[in-house]
Amino acid sequence: MSNMGRQIEIGPTDNTSNERTPRSRLHLIPEAARASFAPYAPYNYGIAPSESDMTRIAAGRPRAQGDPIKVTGKLMDQFGRPIRNSLIEMWNANKHGRYTHIEDHSGLPLDPNFLGIGRTLSDDEGNYEFWTIRPGEYLARPDIGRYRPKHIHMSIRGGSSRMITQMYFAGDPHNDTDPMRILMGDNFDKNIGQEFATPDEGFDCGYKFDIVIGGKNPTFFETT
């Protein structure tokens, strides 16, 4: 097994994980092929500034129900180098734990003033920020009473940087039973937003969430 990579584990109580997790270990990539695995996404995003304020559907419209929060952090590779001009897509449930997604059939209350979808770009230092409503937890497995804890989904794409991850909240009673959190083990701390005060900004509080993209090809070196 010397030339094999990780064995992806199956999230406990996660039916989809059981159905979709490869049973074989991942194969290591020979050096001659490694660079070809890092896609380079062209950037033609055309993002409107209001897309980073998820607390309103559009500028000038009423604020959504629940606690408005700020999320900010820095995108980096494992050497601490900033990942610039990367597209960050965010999506989260409303304060009741309901997504506006057409396939969310939970029946939980919708908020007419909450879309739950946003986008932003990291700046020249790799920093990003956006605003949203603190999401509610929701019952993901009614048959066994297992909840998904509060979480915000984030996709990072730009240049060759690839990641989809979730930011969680410290102290959520449902964190400990979440299947993916269980797989993360002690490294789960990396996925918790660190709360900070935002006096006079009109938000409940802020969360610092730095994102480190792993792997040897997270960014291309600039040639100029």
Place this chain on the structure above:
Amino acid sequence: MAQPETKSNLLTATNEDTLGPYYPISLCDNDSMDLTVIRSGIIHKPVGEKITITGCVKDINGQLANGCLLEFWQANANGIYRTPDNETHELLDPWFNGYARHRTKDGNFTLTTIKPGACGERAPNITLTLFSDGIMRVVTQLFFEDEPSNETDALLLSIPEELRERLMIKKTGSGDYNIEIIMAGDNETPFFDDLLS
């Protein structure tokens, strides 16, 4: 995924996490599964053979894996990838980016593209990144059957011979190809580890 202990001073990577079932469909609005068109309404087309690859993603039970997010990445007909390092390469095709992204509602997909050329010693291939509910990201590369260069490709040679067949895009007609991705179980598609490699 727990990372092996190391004395390295590299920062610990943030854990990747499942896509979940509710990836916003509208976030793919500006993405395209037709790599032969960079901009609509322009007469220029990329160099090379236009092909259409239909395919599907299946789970351990042979059921279509709905809601997956697929990303494709490939070289142009000359085997050149559009990376920053290649920005002034004479064989870079100005009408070809090589990157596509798509959320499949039901597990099926159709990619219209140019048949990639061989990049150096590598056989022509398309990188596929797969995000889904229930899993972290997995990556693989898809090859074209009947390409002589498959016999010497470093990645194909790195996996057991009996698995290579599962990475082959099958020709089904003139310019038409098909591939089935099996996420788990019998005939599981070989996936690669781009974090540890």
